[in-house]
Amino acid sequence: MVENNNPKTLRSGALAKAVSVSPDTIRHYEKLGILPRALRTEGGYRAYPASAVERVLVVQRALRIGFTLAELAEVLKARDSGAAPCHRVFELAQEKLVTITANINALKRTEQALKEVLSEWQLRMQHSAPGQKMHLLHSLTEAVQKSGDPVNQFRRKNKL
Secondary structure, eight states: OBOTTOTTEEEHHHHHHHHTSOHHHHHHHHHHTSSOOOEEBTTSOEEEETTHHHHHHHHHHHHHTTOOHHHHHHHHHHHHTTOOTHHHHHHHHHHHHHHHHHHHHHHHHHHHHHHHHHHHHHHHHHTSOTTOOOOTTTTHHHHHHHHOOOTTTTSOOOOO
16 A cells, blocks of 8 residues: 555546546556556555556557567566566567558558649539539549558558
């Protein structure tokens, strides 16, 4: 148990506010093992050490560059048990870069395909009567087939 007014600890709401996330996010991080299990006050409130602020900020930065919560939980649990997961973090970051590079290249191909589609659509519109249906969206099927890229290549994968 921790005293209710211990200046060295933060309740989940205060921690959440300090790092601009919701209290639910803090509880979720604890559930996943990203944050160590919080001590409890006499009233049953979670009490996190002040160092949890920096830990959550590190997690938020890592999420921004593509790490998943599952990956972060793995790495932080290893660190908490005394291991040095630096090689694993480096390996994961390299994987993120490969993925980002592939996404950039796919976006460039998509940009080029969209330019071509818009050019075709402009011609269709110039040669059609007012109010005439041109089936522009239906013509995308052919454009996607020509590109060879999967239709949903940029859809986020469901990871923790």
